[in-house]
Amino acid sequence: MMLDLGPFSDEKFDAKRWVNSSCQARHPQDSLEKHLVDLEMKLQIASEEIGASLEEQSGGALLRVPRATRDVLRLRDDAVSLRGSVAGILQKLKKAEGSSAECIAALSRVDSVKQRMEAAYKTLQDADGLTQLSSTVESVFNSGDLPRAAETLASMRNCLSAVGEVAEFANVRKQLEVLEDRLEKMVQPRLTDALTYHKVDVVQDLRGILIRIGRFKSMELQYSEVRLKPIKQLWEDFDTKQRTNKLANERSESQRLSSGDEFQLTSSQTSFASWLPSFYDEMLLYLEQEWKWCMVAFPDDYMTLVPKLLVETMRVLGASFVSRVNLATGDAVPETKALAKGVMDLLSGDLPKGINIQTKHLEALIELHNVTGSFARNIQHLFAESELRVLIDTLKAVYSPFESFKQKYGKMERAILSSEIAVVDLRGAVTRGVGAQGIELSETVRRMEESIPQVVVLLEAAVERCIGFTGGSEAGEVVISVGGLNFANIF
Template sequence: MVVVDASEFGAEGFDPKRWINAALDARHPSEPLDRFLADAEERLRSAADDAAAALERDSGDALRRVPLACRDALRLRDDAVALRSHLASVLQSLSLAEGSSAESIAALARIDTVKQRMEAAYTTLQDAAGLAQLSQSVEDVFSSGNLPKAAETLATMRHCLSAVGEVAEFANVRKQLEVLEERLDEMVQPRLVDALSNRKVDAVQDLRGILIRINRFKSLEVQYTKIHVKPLKKLWDDFELKQRSSKVDMEKLSGESISGLSFSSWLPNFYDETLLYLEQEWKWCLTAFPDEYKSLVPKVLTETMSELNSSFVSRINIATGDVIPETRSIAKGILDVLSGDLPKSTKLQNKHLQALIELHNMTGTFARNIQYLFSESDLAVVLNTLKAIYSPYETFKARWSVLYSLLR
């Protein structure tokens, strides 16, 4: 049984969570937790009601004790000259009365503090009792398949846990909550993939709300990026298919071995199709994710460029070698010349560098279009995206001094 001592609530530095912990430590092991919490909640509520009644009663008494000397002073104001000595006595009485009133107000303030602290402890007890009930009923909510209700239940459990603090009796509930949040996330994912793939705006927004409720929006961002990186990678991979097809067709016509479609002629088309795809996603996300579209769509391009980086560097390198028959015949480029792996007769020429600059200019045009498309995004997001776009050229820029010295 919980004993409520009002003096504890008036002490300096009173902590509702520490008071709850102390009460739980004093609980007899044989007494059920939920019954103990319910009893404590009722006794604290009763004590809080008593404190409120005392506050109201003492406030009335204090008002009735307003010194009569105040009214006497007003009544004697007109003949103050004749009654100076009496007025001095009255003023002295008034001063004493004011001191008594100040003490009464201070006492009322202390009672009000106790009342507020009791109410805080009562609320914490309610959270503890609610947490115990939710922990027992949450499996039924999951079994029903109602994902929004499951998310709301888990959010309420997390709120209750933050209210009761590190109470030993609820340590297992904290672990249970983490497992349930992961479980709900896994239940959402198949529906999320379907909704994103088929552009179901209403379904996407409902699932977004569920994930945000359990602090799992990151999983939506990951899934969205994963789905939309694939089409862009497919566009990139189409180059090799088109190159082989072009090579076969041209060899049939000429009867000679021909390299086929060049990367420098194909790259602008890749950039155009990528830009068109991102523009469509930007418009759709403006409706589906009005609060996150400014970061979601740039993330797709950033991740795509990250996954394509090594392949992009390789294609740029070979493209710089295509402009000279000597390096084109062995499918080598600037980086191979700089590495020293080629015969000494193979020299770096101005055309190699011009080809690199032309490719960089194509990328610059694409970067400006992307900067315009993402102009509403935060500056840090835009800069990070532009850095990803130009990243394949970093390998060449790092060797720029060597390039320059070889061409002098």
């Protein structure tokens, strides 16, 4: 059995604990005395082996000391020699630096002169090339090769940048602007045709031409103009259907009167509120198709190009959209529907007295806003790859038709709350007589206390409408409107 000497190297070695541990680990059949004798013998043998090994290693180390001393002395001599060599090299470098500084300065001046000469040579080349391009550019245009014309104009632009503001080339600069406008006009019809018929290769070539002459903005405008036409047609279909239905109604009414048929059926008008979801669905489908097509045709620009199309669409339809929303709110109430007026007309005082804004007006407005909110969420999902700034601008455009209504929302709520609270009867019901004034006041106070829950319900409904329509952004206006209510007319 080998003796484990590992515990003896531990700093916290306890001899008693080690002995006790060794005794406990003995074989049960071995006597304690015999085990201790064996343990002592093993320790003695291990001690002798360690001592012999230590003596042997010490003797070897003593024999190696003289040789190590000689090596250290040799290394010291080599270090002294190396230090002297390095000092000599440094001295030579200092002398060389002093003598070469003038040469380096001279070379630097020569290099500066060389660079100026090269720049002058290049400028002369550019000027000569600009003159040649200016003389041949007309023939390039007459050939009808648009890519070559774009390359020629780009070269002229580069040459003008190189020669700077030279008076001799002022006329060339003006000529270049005219030629760029001319090339842009030549590209536009072809680009319109390519966009209309979805010719991807042609569109990409024409896009490259416009980018080459710095007219990419023109391509964006052309794309929006072409793609906006189908959306405008969708929007105008509503008016077309309304006119068709109106003519059918008039024809049916005429037939009824002529035939004396009292139960003649007439065509019904399509409401804007019921038509708007279908318009949003068709426009969303159209934009989804455009997104997929532009990913192929404009892989570098589709994430901004299609959102800009929607922004431009809402800008073009903005005034008409607001007008239709206004009329749709008026259709919710028979009185305003008969006059073809909405809440904006009511606020402007454009209607006879006695016709006020009702909760049905606001409910219709909120319903249209909710439909637009669903469309906005779909747009947010579709344009999720676009930058946050582009996405925010697009969503603002989607909600823009309701902005004028939100700005006047406080006035709407004030008009509604005024009419609703005015219905509450708080006057005393007691006939005036001797001592009746006190009784009437008591009755009025009682009625005021009983009407508090009713007024609270009206105010809660106003808050819910505010949150539903404006998201709470106009809550301050509602509070101001409530504070400005005239309660004197209910006493």
